Amino acid sequence: MERIAISKGVFDTSSTFKVETKKEGNVKMAVYGYFIGQIHLMLRLLVLIMSCLTVVCNFLLRLWLTRWVNAQQLLGSSTAEFSFYASVYCALAVANTVVDSATDIFFRMVQYLIGTRLHRKLIQSLFRAPMDFFNLHPTGIILNRLSSDTSTADLGTTLSVANFITDAVQMVGSLLFISGSCLPTLVFLLPACVGYAAAQLLYVAPSRDLDRLMSKARSPTVSIFKEAMSGAPFIRAAGLQQMFENECGHRTINELRPLYMFLFIQETSAIIMDTLGVVVLFAVTFFTGRGAIKGSLPAGVAAISITYAQQICMKMMWFVRQATSIEVNMVGIERLREFSELTPELWEGVVEQAPPPRWPQAGTVRFENVTVHYKGATGEPALKNVTFALESGQHLGIIGRTGSGKSTLAKVLFRIVMPTAGRVLLDGVDTAYPPLTRLRRSMAMVAQDPTLFEGTVRENLDLLGCFSDVAIWDALRRAHAHNIVTERLRGLEGAITGSGDQLSVGEKQLLCIARAFLCKAQVVVFDEASSSVDAHIGKLIHQSISRNNDANSSTTPVTRASSTSDGISSSFLDHPTVLIIAHRLSSINACDTILVLDSGQVRETGSPQALLQSSGSVFANMMAANAL
Ligand SMILES: Nc1ncnc2c1ncn2[C@@H]1O[C@H](COP(=O)(O)OP(=O)(O)OP(=O)(O)O)[C@@H](O)[C@H]1O
Ligand SMILES: [Mg+2]
Structure with missing residues (x-):
């Protein structure tokens, strides 16, 4: 439902989202290079060798048949001769079948190898892409x-390339054989080849562009189906079924339009090719037949020439389609490559600026003149020159109007969004440089939208599987979520379906809070974490967050393994530094510092007591209004 302006009754084409673009012209050679580069040079050579071997075996079989026929014409039939020619023919036929099958299996293996590699690269690239990428690209794309x-890369491209190579070798072989056997056929063969090449050129360009159009037109259809599925209850409630039905129909027709054009071009080219084929067949039959009648050409050779000519007629169209299909399939590879070579987040960090081995330990946070401008967004920055500092274990309450930049501030801390200017320091280290895993594992966030996924309760809470049952139950108790797990989800091994569809938003929030409590991070951010739970539970949770509660915790905090392979610090603070983004003022009363954001700027900051006493303070006014 993300882009549908219901009130206007139209589908929004918001400028923030990228509409899928269609590339123009020939597929670049670099795309072919990228595709071929997926397999080792030796395998590439082997593809060529196997293709040639298939053609040579086939040719030898026919040649032997010719010799056999000629020998029989000259020598008559003797049993010894027959056995000799028949045995060699059988041996060649078996060799032909074996080579054909081996080539086929080999091509399938290459197809699997290339498909797997392309897919792996795409997945790796998408998982490491910055969040901006997902903000800018709708899910449909x-x-x-x-x-x-x-699927094009998996099923079509490799076989098209392999078959093209085999067909090309076979075509050249056939043409050489025919023209070698009967030179006058060249008068017709050469112009026919030029005609085939011209037809291919006419066919390839529109087919390629139409395929691009088809791929581009598919994304909006996928998007609207996904949106309609996820928003079905809202669509029904608003009575917008007809509007969605019309839009689905409209997008499906748009998707099919290029397909009809494609079929039209395919059929037209088939007629041209067939006509050329008839000319070739006529010429070869005429000249070789005449040679055979005159006795200047052995009858067997004439017969094979005519068979090859028939083959050229049938295969040429197939050959041209293969060539086109390669170009068309390469469009898919071009599109995969585009998403497989995204600039990743700074995953490994900057090695020269690597933080100390046990960083971070204290959890001090410092924002220095941080400005954030979202990619693709126009207008004012989401954060402007935000500066504040938090000592180890301090609690900061962040308030502000909707859209004032509270969640953006949390995202900057996690390097989900990079500051356009300024810097964020965690224990004195600029968060722009450490390896992402180290940075993010040292912090925990309960986001505004609670996120659970398909799996057991344990998997949802303890993502890396490194906490004991005691620790997990302790975290659940502190988040007041233990009753949900025992009564609704049947314990830690109970299943969470979909993205927690069987739970209310408030219940999901409580489980996410338990997850944050469990990971014992140095810095914890609660972004409207309890906005959907009732005021009583909300109060209890904020008591859990407060420092005194740790001492009352029923179990000793469990720490992770002393040192992990990526050097994550093993000592966890009993009292993390906490940032609480809240609408309910009661939940931030006990914080050490309050930060009021207004249109991305720090409007005021200070202790709750100091702000309450200061005249004209926004916080004091909000508290007063709240009391009313
Ligand atoms: N991905 C994005 N791309 C472009 N602009 C964005 C993006 N996310 C947020 N913004 C804009 O940045 C500004 C701050 O958004 P932010 O989500 O930080 O506000 P917030 O204070 O958390 O609001 P709320 O109280 O509603 O959660 C808003 O104007 C918003 O429209
Ligand atoms: Mg927010």
Whole structure:
């Protein structure tokens, strides 16, 4: 439902989202290079050798048949001769079948290898892409690349290339044989080849562009189906079924339009090719037949020439389609490549600026003149020159109007969004440089939208599987979520379906809060974490967050393994530094510092007591209004 302006009754084409673009012209050679580069040079050579071997075996079989026929014409039939020619023919036929089958199996293996590599690269690239990428690209575009384009790469491209090579070798062989046997046929063969090449050129360009159009037109259809499925209750409630039905129909027709054009071009080219084929067949039959009648050409050779000519007629069209299909399939590879070579987040960090081995330990946070401008967004920055500092274990309450930049501030801390200017320091280290895993594992966030996924309760809470049952139950108790797990989800091994569809938003929030409590991070951010739970539970949770509660915790905090392979610090603070983004003022009363954001700027900051006493303070006014 993300882009549908219901009130206007139209589908929004918001400028923030990228509409899928269609590339123009020939597929670049670099795309072919990218595709071929997926397999080792030796395998590439082997593809060529196997293709040639198939053609040579086939040719030898026919040649032997010719010799056999000629020998029989000259020598008459003797049993010894017959056995000799028949045995060699059988041996060649078996060799032909074996080579054909081996080539087929080999091509399938290469197809599997290339498909797997392309898919792996795409997945790796998408998982390491910055969040901006997902903000800018609607799900339909990404799903289209992962489904339709991947399937083209898996099923079509490799076999098209392999068959093209085999056909090309076979065509050249056939043409050489025919023209070598009967030179005058060249008068017709050469212009026919030029005609085939011209037809191919006429066919390839529109087919390629139409395929691009088809791929581009598929994304909006995928998007609207996904939106309609996820928003079905809202669509029904608003009575917008007809509007969605019309839009689905409209997008499906748009998707099919290029397909009809494609079929039209395919049929037209088939007629041209067939006509050329008839000319070739006529010429070869005429000249070789005349040679055979005159006795200047052995009858067997004439027969094989005519068979090859028939083959050229049938295969040429297939050959041209293979060539086109390669170009068309390469469009899919071009699209996969585009998403497989995204600039990743700074995953490994900057090695020269690597933080100390046990960083971070204290959990001090410092924002220095941080400004954030979202990619693709126009207008004012989401954060402007935000500066504040938090000592180890301090609690900061962040308030502000909707859209004032509270969640953006949390995202900057996690390097989900990079500051356009300024810097964020965690224990004195600029968060722009450490390896992402180290940075993010040292912090926990309960986001505004609670996120659970398909799996057991344990998997949802303890993502890396490194906490004991005691620790998990302790975290659940502190989040007041233990009753949900015992009564609704049947314990830690109970299943969470979908993205927690069987739970209310408030219940999901409580489980996410338990997850944050469990990971014992140095810095914890609660972004409207309890906005959907009732005031009583909300109060209890904020008591849990407060420092005194740790001492009352029923179990000793469990720490992770002393040192992990990526050097994550093993010592966890009993009292993390906490940032609480809240609408309910009661939940931030006990914080050490309050930060009021207004249109991305720090409007005021200070202790709750100091702000309450200061005249004209926004916080004091809000508290007063709240009391009313
Ligand atoms: N991905 C994005 N791309 C472009 N602009 C964005 C993006 N996310 C947020 N913004 C804009 O940045 C500004 C701050 O958004 P943010 O989500 O930080 O507000 P917030 O204070 O958390 O609001 P709320 O109280 O509603 O959660 C808003 O104007 C918003 O429209
Ligand atoms: Mg927010």
